Amino acid sequence: MASPALTAAPTTAERIRSACARAGGAMLAVEGLEPATTPVHHLLDDGSFAITVPGHGALAAAVVSSGNAGIQAVLEMTDYSPLPLREPVRSLVWIQGVLRDVASSEVAGLLDLIATSEPNPALLQVNSGDNRDGETRYALLRLEIESVVVADSTGAESVAVGELLGARPDPFCAMESSWLQHMESAHRDMVDRLATRLPTSLQRGRVRPLGLDRYGVSLRVESENGDHDVRLPFGKPVDDVTGLSRAIRVLMGCPFLNGLRARGA
Known part of the structure; x- marks a missing residue:
């Protein structure tokens, strides 16, 4: 099947x-x-x-x-x-x-x-x-x-x-702004690791976190040739903060998934 x-x-x-x-x-x-x-x-x-x-x-x-x-x-x-x-x-x-x-x-x-x-x-x-x-x-x-x-x-x-x-609003839409702002200001390393998933032609621009929902992460690439938006989908939709934190780390290629716990969970 x-x-x-x-x-x-x-x-x-x-x-x-x-x-x-x-x-x-x-x-x-x-x-x-x-x-x-x-x-x-x-x-x-x-x-x-x-x-x-x-x-x-x-x-x-x-x-x-x-x-x-x-x-x-x-x-x-x-x-x-x-x-x-x-x-x-x-x-x-x-x-x-x-x-x-x-x-x-x-x-x-x-x-x-x-x-x-x-x-x-x-x-x-x-x-x-x-x-x-x-x-x-x-x-x-x-x-x-x-x-x-x-x-x-x-x-x-x-x-x-x-x-x-x-339809219903995304379960993370109320917290999305604070998550994206935190990624941008305190965890540029996370954004840089996610950027390695982008096509090579887009990795030369400035990569910014654009969106976050239960299905994946969106990045905005600002370059001399204009702006480009790219979605990085999770392996499956997530419904809670623990699942969201783990899914983001999977996208980052984190090697310690089994020992991770979402902060504040």
Whole structure:
């Protein structure tokens, strides 16, 4: 029997879910209006996004005025590298759909639902009265998805809403930034050992850690000929910090695997 094929990278839906989880802020664009910041962008089980926008802004007013018809909008999320790379944007996600107001009777229940998995402080500023203390007050809106597209250095790809709902963020996406920063600042030897896995033509550039997930490590090579991204897949997907630490050492070619323990494990 043939062995199963190696899973070398997250699916498109998984990449989008991880980008959504990492994006601290996003922009919501409506034709004819200035884009609005959205500190909360939460995917709901019905396939729509719950979004917060400044409550006293033109966009919130336009949505309320549109009534049940809603207005076309695009939510853009940018996934930035935690390191100061020459090109810091790792991917862009565009979610297009119809934007509608959330009925006042539904706001409290929806906020509670979001807070159970995403306790964002901005939720406390939704429909909470006048902004006399100088804090921005937010309105809660719902974006009913029509299309989802992600673009990165490999190109652009769309994903169906059903696939998005069936996927989950990478288990390491919350700690990825600190891991990459630590590798860059304190363990350049690890990066140099991983770089030996690259094609010879790419080893002459400056190699930087670009990404980390349960399927492998990504490196960015910055050279005079441009930037090049390369994935180094693990032998199999990992689910915890101990497995991640071991998988990275396998990629490095560490000769003492049996005696290793992940720090802090």
